[in-house]
Amino acid sequence: MHTITTENKAIKLVFDKNTSSWQYDKQNIKYGLDSYKDHVSILICPTTAKNFSFLIQRYSEDDNFMFTDKFLQDYKQELIQDQELAIKRKLLKEKLTLENIQSRPYLLDYSHLPEDIRKPFAHQQLELEHAVRFPAFYSLDEMRLGKTRVAIERHRFLKENLNRIDKSFIICPVTLMYTWANEIQKWMPKDKASYLMITGTRENKLLEIGLMKDKVDFFIINFEGVSSIKEELLNLINSRTNIIIDEFIKIKNPSAKRAKNLIDIGLKTEYIMGLCGTPVSQGSIDLFSPNLIIDKGRKFGFSYERFIEKYFTRNGWNLVPKHSAHELISDKLYENAIRFTRDMCFDMPDKLYIPLHIPLPPENQSVYNQMVTFAMAELEGKEVSAPIILVQLLRLSQITSGFLKTPEGKILRFKEQPKIQALRENLEVNNGKPLIIWSRFIPEVKMIAELLQEMKISFGCIVGSAIELNEDERQASNNIDPSSPLGKLLAILKPEANTIEAIKEAYREMVKKLHPDLNQNVSKEDIDLLKKINNLYTSVNRFQNIELPKDMNTSSFVIPDSSLGIDAFTRQSIVERFQKGKIQVIIGTAASGGEGLKLSRAQDVIYMSNSYVLKDRLQSEDRAQDVVEKHKVSYTDIVCQDTIDIGILQILMGKKSVADVITKDNLRNMAKGGK
Known part of the structure; x- marks a missing residue:
């Protein structure tokens, strides 16, 4: 020895x-x-x-x-280098601050970025200085402060400047995969922004990896996707691989398969960065499993039982932290971690906009694609106005919001709800902070309320009159007496009778055959109404050709009256309870979030879907702003990738209303996620 x-x-x-x-x-x-x-x-x-x-x-x-x-000499040199690096890190923490970091040269060249986003915020610049000096590093910034940019630029520095890594593996919740893909394209130089999203069946994942493993800089996979190809990942990941684990707090139970898989993968490399805005959402005990992966057990050991014995006492099934346990755990964590809160970031704007891109599940996507075809067929060969086009947009927006309203007026929910799942994950790490959630649709507001009730989160709901999704034609047909000549005509009218002359002829034929005693003259009002009704039924016939998933269902959930504000008095009561901290979340339609509502206790606003009217967006944004005491507010838009959501958001961010921009010619492009 x-x-x-x-x-x-x-x-x-x-x-x-x-x-x-x-x-x-x-x-x-x-x-x-x-x-x-x-x-x-x-x-x-x-x-x-x-x-x-x-x-x-x-x-x-x-x-x-x-x-x-030789081994002993090399090992001793490693120890000396480690001590020297520790001294450098200590000096770094002592000398660099938010106040003086901006006088320091940037670590990277940002000339490829647009001027308006080129300069990193002070906290991002300081965080990158720390992150590149620690092979294992924790970014614990408060939510929506730009941790993703730091992680991407750390990859770039480790690869280009230090030549320590060749590629990065990003492991994250499924709802964040598209966000990472978009962020890579946003912050990396174009020739270095290659990525592969590892999705689908095991066979599909392995095929994509086999084809692309030497051609991309970033691999993106969700937590659940790791288990099916773990052995192949162990062969692919090596000491020159950088691993980024987003929302690492989701790895809690060290005995769970998810944790075991990531522990084994983490052993393949020293370069691991963990991201989380709420590292102790349920208590410091949650840090044990991430420590096994990111730090290889160096902070808290490898035994979960020993960790509990050292820092906690048992009170039945509950674990109670010992005196100063949180401080001791925190001190160990921050040896190679950093955290900034919004209040510390003096150079950030008052309004920060963050799109959260999520994919549509296959069944939802199939219905969406059919509805795009349906919408184009509805408009084909017709002179149409913006309001008529907006009706088609509404149908597409309904699908991305997780439901569909049939021509019969029935609300059908999709089995998979990607936006609701993304919202759930946001709420899980929100740590009880006040929040506003706006939607375009009443059915979606109900789904949000149902989720909040399930998660036992207090809320108030602010809505106006229910948003009417039925077309004018539908309203007209509901008012027709089926025993009247118009009603009987409606029963036999052919879908192809879509012109005034064709309708007149059909009416005359009906009168001649069935009601010879009736006047064959047709008034202009009748003709207009008949044309609207015929268009509606043409639409219904086409709609019936859309294949809907068999597991779509309705819901009987009702928002409790105590949480519902539909008039001036009840709305103001809910606003006051929110401002006093008696309820955590305000939900409602953006159209109802207009002038007169002061919700400035919130620093975070989430848009599940957008109103098409710019005024609704601007006024609903301003509800979280205090006119006298300005504070920073983040606005997160949950949008489905490659859908109408993207185009609508781009139009609103361009300070325009959708009706001012949309035409029949650009509808298809917007439906696929373009302007």
């Missing part, structure tokens, strides 16, 4: 032939290096374990390897 000593450090190493593993002891307790793979062991790693494992990998390629003098 050899002993290597450095200042205040002593590590004894031995090769145990019985276990075929390298071992070292500390304070007379032996630990096996293979314990890195035994996550229920009691291994407590010294701070230099990464140096030890690094050299073991380098030297153990030879089966006859023994601890030679």
Whole structure:
């Protein structure tokens, strides 16, 4: 056994032939290096374990390897370098602040970025300075402060400036995959913004990886997708791979399959960055599993039971933190972590806009594509006005919002609700902060209310009169007496009778055959009404050709009266309860969030769907702003990728109403996510 000593450090190493593993002891307790793979062991790693494992990998390629003098010299040098780096990190923390960071040269060249977003915020610049100096790093900034940009630029610095990595693997919730893809394209130079989204069946994932593994810089996969191709990922990821884990707090139970998979993957590389805006949403106990992955157990060890014994006491099923436990855990965490809150970021604008891109599930996408075809057929060969086109847009927006209203007036919900799921994930990490959620549709407001009630989150609902989705033609047909001549005509009118002359002829034929005693003259009002009705029924016939999923269903959920504000008195009561902190969330339609509502307690606003009217958007945004005391507010738009959501948001951000821009000619392009 050899002993290597450095200042205040002593590590004894031995090769145990019985276990075929390298071992070292500390304070007379032996630990096996293979314990890195035994996550229920009691291994407590010294701070230099990464140096030890690094050299073991380098030297153990030879089966006859023994601890030679060369190994000992190299290992001692690793320890010295580690100490020097620790000193540099300490100086970095002491010298660089938000106040002086902007006088420091940028680490990267940003000339490829547009002028309006080129300069990083001070906290992003400071965070990047720290992130590139720690192979394992935690970004704990408050939500919506731009952690994603820092993570992408860290990849760029590690690859281009330090030549430490070749590629990055991004592991995140499924609702964030498109957001990462868009952020990569936004912040990376065009020739280095290649990425692969690993989705679909196991066979499809492996095929895509096989084709693209040497052609892309970023791989994006969701937490659930890792398990089906774990072994292949272990072969693909190596010491020159950077791993980014977004919302790492979702990895809580160290015995769960998700955690075990990521622990094994994390052992393949030292370069791991964890992102989370609420690292202790349920308490500091949640940090144990992420520590196993990101820090290899160096902070809190490898034993969950030991971690609990050290920092918590048991009170039945509950775990109560010991005195100063949070402070001790926090001190360890922030050795290689940084956190900024919104109040600290002095150079951020009062309004920060953040689009959250999510995919439509396959069944929802199928109905959406059919509805695009349906909408174009409805407008084909007709002179149409903006209001008529908006009716078609409404149908598409309904689908991206998770429901569909049939011509019979029935509200059908899709089984999979991607926007509601994205909202759920936002609420899970919101930490009880006040929030406003706006929607375009009453059915969607009801789904939001249902979710909040399920999650036991207090809320108030502000709506005006229910948004009417029925077309004028539908209203007209509802008022017709089926026994009248018009009603009887409606029953036999052919869909192809879509001109005034054709309708007149059909009417005359009906009168001649069925009602010879009736006057064959048709008034202009009757003709106009008949044409509207005929157009409606042509539409109904086409609509019936759309194949809807069999598992679509209706809901009987009703928003409680105590949470509903539909008149001036009840609205003001809900506003006052929100401002006083008695309810956490305000939900409603953006059209009802107009002038007179003061909801300035909120610093976060989420748009599930948008009104097509610019005034509704601007006024609903301003509800969270205090005219006297300005404060920073973030506005998150949950939008379905490659759908009408994108085009509508772009138009509104361009300070225009949708009706001012939309035409029959650009409808198809907008439906696919363009302007």
